[in-house]
Amino acid sequence: MTSARDWLRTDRLPHIYCTGCGNGTVINCTLAAISGMGWERDETVFVSGIGCSSRAPGYIQTDSLHTTHGRALAFATGVKLAKPDLNVVVFTGDGDLAAIGGNHFIHACRRNVDMTVVCMNNQIYGMTGGQGSPTTPMGAQSTTTPYGSAEAAFDLAELAVAAGANYVARWTAYHVKELTKAIATGLQTPGLSFIEVMTQCPTNYGRRNKQRRVSDMIEHMRTHALLIEKKRRLESEGTPIPEGMFTVGELVRRARPAMGVRR
Amino acid sequence: MLQITEGSHAVAEIAKFCRPQVVAAYPITPQTHIVEALADMVANCELDAEYITVESEFSALSACLGASAAGSRVYSATTSQGLALMFEVCFNVAGMRQPIVMSIVNRSLGAPLSIWNDQQDSISLRDSGWLQFYAEDNQEATDLHMIAYKVAEDHDVLLPAFVCFDGFILSHTYEPVDMPSQEEVDAYLPAFTPYHRLDAKDPISMGMYATPDYYMEFRYELERAMQRSIDVIKRAGAEFAEQFGRDYSALVESYRLDDAEIAFIAMGSICGTVKDAIDEMRDAGKKVGLAKIRTYRPFPTEELTRALAGVSTVAVLDKNISLGSGGAVGTEVKAMLAGSGITVLDYIIALGGRDVRKRDIAAIVDLADKGVGDMFYGLRTEVL
Numbered sequence: 253m254t255s256a257r258d259w260l261r262t263d264r265l266p267h268i269y270c271t272g273c274g275n276g277t278v279i280n281c282t283l284a285a286i287s288g289m290g291w292e293r294d295e296t297v298f299v300s301g302i303g304c305s306s307r308a309p310g311y312i313q314t315d316s317l318h319t320t321h322g323r324a325l326a327f328a329t330g331v332k333l334a335k336p337d338l339n340v341v342v343f344t345g346d347g348d349l350a351a352i353g354g355n356h357f358i359h360a361c362r363r364n365v366d367m368t369v370v371c372m373n374n375q376i377y378g379m380t381g382g383q384g385s386p387t388t389p390m391g392a393q394s395t396t397t398p399y400g401s402a403e404a405a406f407d408l409a410e411l412a413v414a415a416g417a418n419y420v421a422r423w424t425a426y427h428v429k430e431l432t433k434a435i436a437t438g439l440q441t442p443g444l445s446f447i448e449v450m451t452q453c454p455t456n457y458g459r460r461n462k463q464r465r466v467s468d469m470i471e472h473m474r475t476h477a478l479l480i481e482k483k484r485r486l487e488s489e490g491t492p493i494p495e496g497m498f499t500v501g502e503l504v505r506r507a508r509p510a511m512g513v514r515r
Numbered sequence: 516m517l518q519i520t521e522g523s524h525a526v527a528e529i530a531k532f533c534r535p536q537v538v539a540a541y542p543i544t545p546q547t548h549i550v551e552a553l554a555d556m557v558a559n560c561e562l563d564a565e566y567i568t569v570e571s572e573f574s575a576l577s578a579c580l581g582a583s584a585a586g587s588r589v590y591s592a593t594t595s596q597g598l599a600l601m602f603e604v605c606f607n608v609a610g611m612r613q614p615i616v617m618s619i620v621n622r623s624l625g626a627p628l629s630i631w632n633d634q635q636d637s638i639s640l641r642d643s644g645w646l647q648f649y650a651e652d653n654q655e656a657t658d659l660h661m662i663a664y665k666v667a668e669d670h671d672v673l674l675p676a677f678v679c680f681d682g683f684i685l686s687h688t689y690e691p692v693d694m695p696s697q698e699e700v701d702a703y704l705p706a707f708t709p710y711h712r713l714d715a716k717d718p719i720s721m722g723m724y725a726t727p728d729y730y731m732e733f734r735y736e737l738e739r740a741m742q743r744s745i746d747v748i749k750r751a752g753a754e755f756a757e758q759f760g761r762d763y764s765a766l767v768e769s770y771r772l773d774d775a776e777i778a779f780i781a782m783g784s785i786c787g788t789v790k791d792a793i794d795e796m797r798d799a800g801k802k803v804g805l806a807k808i809r810t811y812r813p814f815p816t817e818e819l820t821r822a823l824a825g826v827s828t829v830a831v832l833d834k835n836i837s838l839g840s841g842g843a844v845g846t847e848v849k850a851m852l853a854g855s856g857i858t859v860l861d862y863i864i865a866l867g868g869r870d871v872r873k874r875d876i877a878a879i880v881d882l883a884d885k886g887v888g889d890m891f892y893g894l895r896t897e898v899l
Contacts, residue, residue: 302596302628318628320596321543322571352541352571352600380542383551384568396542396554396568403568 256283259293261313268307272466274425274451278372279308281428281449282341285435289339296339299328301353304379304453305345305372322353325360328367332512339439340367346387347377350406354386357408361415364443364510370435371408371446374453382456389496393460409448413504418443420503424450424473427500434502443510450477450498517693522653522685523548525692526592526618526678529657531562532700533616533664535590536707537582539567539575543597544630545682546620550592572597576604576617583613584721586712588664591615594682595622595636602640608675609644609737611721612710614667615675616660617645621783621834622682623867631868632682634783638811638835638843644737646676646744647812649782653690655763655809656680658755661695661704662763665751670710672744674737681784683868695759703758741813748810766815768807769822771797775804777883778823780848781832782808785864785871789832792876803880808844816851828858830883834865841889860888869893 260283269275286296296314300306302321309316319327324342332340349357349371360369376394377383384394384401387408391400409422419441421434431449438445452458452469463469478493480501486493520528527549530538538557540550557566565582569575572593579589593601598619608615619637623629637647648663650656656678663676680686695703711719725733745766752764770790772778779789786807796803806822808815823829829852833842840846845861852859860883865871871893879892 320625321600350570352573354570377542380544380547381551383542383547386570395547395551396566398555398558 254287256280256287259283259287259312259314261311264311267311269304270455272452272454273304274374274449274453275304275308275372277425277428278370278431278449278451279311281432282343282370282435283312284432285439286341288436289439291339295337296341297331298341298343299324299331300343301348302379303345303348303377304374305343306348308343322348322351323356324348325353325356325369329360329363329365332365332367336366336512336514341439342367342369344369344371345378346371346373346375346408347385350386350408358411358415361412361417361444361446364416364418364508366442366444366510366512366514368435368438368445369447371448372451373408373448374451374457375405376453376457378453378456382460392457394457409446409499409503412446416508417446417504418508418510419445419505421446422448422450422498422500422503424477424500425452426470426473427477430500437502437505441505442513443508516696517691519689520653520692520694521548521687521689522656522680523620523687524552525653525657525694526660526680527552527556528694529660529700530590530618531556532695532697533590533660533704534588534706535562535564536587537565537567537579537589538591539569539578539582540591540593541569541572541575541597543572543594545622545686546592546594546597546618548686549618549620553590572600573604576601576608579615580604580608580611580613583608583615584611584713586709586714588668588707589613589615590617592618592620594620595624598636598640599624602643605640605643605645607722610733612673612740613675614664614673616663616667617675617677618660619677619679620682620686621679629867630682632684633834633866633868634679634681635835635866637677637679640677641812641843644674644741645812646674646810648676648678648810649808650678650680650685651784651786651807653680653685653688653692654761656685657692657694658759658761658763661700662748662751662755664704666744666747668707669744669747669751672740672747673710674740674744679783684784699758703755745813745815763809765818766808766810766813767818767822768809770805770807772804772806772822772826774802775826776802777804777828777830777880778826779803779805779830779832779876780808780819780844781805782811782844783834785832785834788871788873789876792873795873796877796880801880811844814847819848820851823852823857826857828860828883830879830888831859831861832864832879833861836863836866845889858886860886862888862890862892864892
C-alpha cells in the first residue's frame, strides 16, 4: 500500500497552479484513491490534453502522455487498446473535454473504454486567461463574455451518462472524502468511469463573478451542491429545486459491455 | 494617431477598423489578447459584428468560411496548434476562394509543447493557397491587415490571407503605433463586395465534387490568382504609401544591399535585430545587407532575384525547418538562385523562442565568410 505522496514527483514542485486553485486538491484525491488500489507505478499511465488540468501528470511519478488540446481521450484509447494491462487515468478540464474534445468525449463514453477520466471543471479557460468555456454558466462573466455568457452550459456528467459510460459521478473540490471514494469506485469499475469535479479558479473565474475570495468559491460549491438522492426525492414530491443548484453524487453505475477490459 | 500600445491590441484595433461582420476565434496563447479585445468591442457595440464563441479552432475557421460564403467580411486569429487544427479548413477556404483575413501570432509547434515563437506554424501552411504577409514590427503588423483585406478581396485575387507577426516578441510588446482613424481606414478599404455568395434567390454550390476532368483546373486557377496577386499587392502598397506615407509597395524590402557582398534573407521581427547588427558591421567596414521578405506567399522570386543581383553570398535565416530537407525559405532561395553563382547558406535559428542577439548575426556573417552554413545555429551541444 502506497500513499499519495509516493506518487508525486516532488522534484517538480512547487507546481504552477495559482494560489487557491482547486486542482491540487483533485490531484491529491486522485492519488489517494490510486494508492489504495495496490497498483504499481510502472503499470499506470496518466494521459492529459492541454490546460491547467492537463499539467497534472507532470507532477506524478509514472509514464505520462501530455497530448494536444482536447485529444487526451483519443490518445488514451490507443494506449489502453494497445496494452490493456496498463491502468489508464486521464486528467482533463472543461475546455479540453467539453469544447475542443467534445467529440472524443462522447465516443469514448459510447465505446466505454476501460479507463478513469477525472475532469476538473472550473467553468472557464484558466490557462489562457479566463475565456468563456462550454460549462461557463449562463450569465457568468469571462473575458470573452464581458456582459455575461448568453449560452447554456453543458452538464458533463449527464452527457457521460447519456453517452454510455459505466460509472459517472460528480463532486467538488470541497467534498474531498466523497470525491476520493468516487474516484476509487471509478478505478475499480470496468469500462469508462467519468468523475467530474467542480473546482475553483479564483484567478480567472471567482474574481469576475462576485466570488472574490477562495473561501467564497468553496462556500458556493458547498451550498449549491445538491445530493442526487435529495434531488430525486424533491422531484418526486414536486418540490421546486432552487436555481443555481447542481447535483453531486453517483449518477450511474452499470455494467454495459466495455472495451479494453483486462481478461 | 501615434499611441503606445501592445501588439495584440494594435492588431485588434485595426481589425475593428477593417469592419469585419463576423469574428470567430478560439483562445490560444499568445493570440488571446486579440480575441478578448474584439469580444469586448463587439459587446460594447464599438464593432457591429457577430462574435461567435466556438468550441475549437476547427469550428472557428469553419464558421468563418460559412460567414464568408454568405457574403460577409470575416476575421479570425490563431497560432501554432490552433492553425494546425485548421489545416483542413484552410485548404477549403482557399479552394472556395473566400477572402478571409486571419492574424497568425507565430508560435512553434509541439511536441514538445512550446508556447514560444518561431514561424513553423504558418510556414507549414505554405501550400494551402493563403497569401502570407510577415511583419517586422507592430506598425507593419497593423498596416498589413488593411493591405491584406484589400488584396484578398480584389476580384483578380480572391484568396485568403495570413498576416503573421511573431508571438510575444511583437504580440506582447508595447511599441509606438501610428493608428489610423476609422475614416482613414474606410477611405483606404472599401466595403466588401463579394464576387459570389450564397443567395437563396440565386442559388450556387461551393466546394462540390470536382472529378479528374475538372480538379486540376481549379488548382491552376488558384495558382494563377496567386501570381496575379503580386501586382495587386504592389498596387495596394503604393496606394497605402500615398495615403499613409508608409511604403509597402515592395514584396521585398532591401536594407543596405546596394554594394553588399553578403546578404541576409529573413522574415518577421528578427529583421529589426539584423538591421541593427548590419549597421554595426557596416561601421566596421563589413559590406552586409538584408533582403526582408514581407510576402512569403506569393513568393517574390522576381524582386528577390533583382535585390540579390550584386551579392556573392546569401545567408538565409529560417525560423522553421522542413525536416528532412532544410529551412523552407532557404530551400526556395537555393532553387531560385541555382546557376547564378551566388552561394546560398541556410541557418536554422531561433526555434521555440531561442533568443537571437546582434552578436549572433555577426557570428553568422563570420560563418558565411568561411562558407559554413546549412546548419542549426545556436545549438546547445551540451544537452544533446
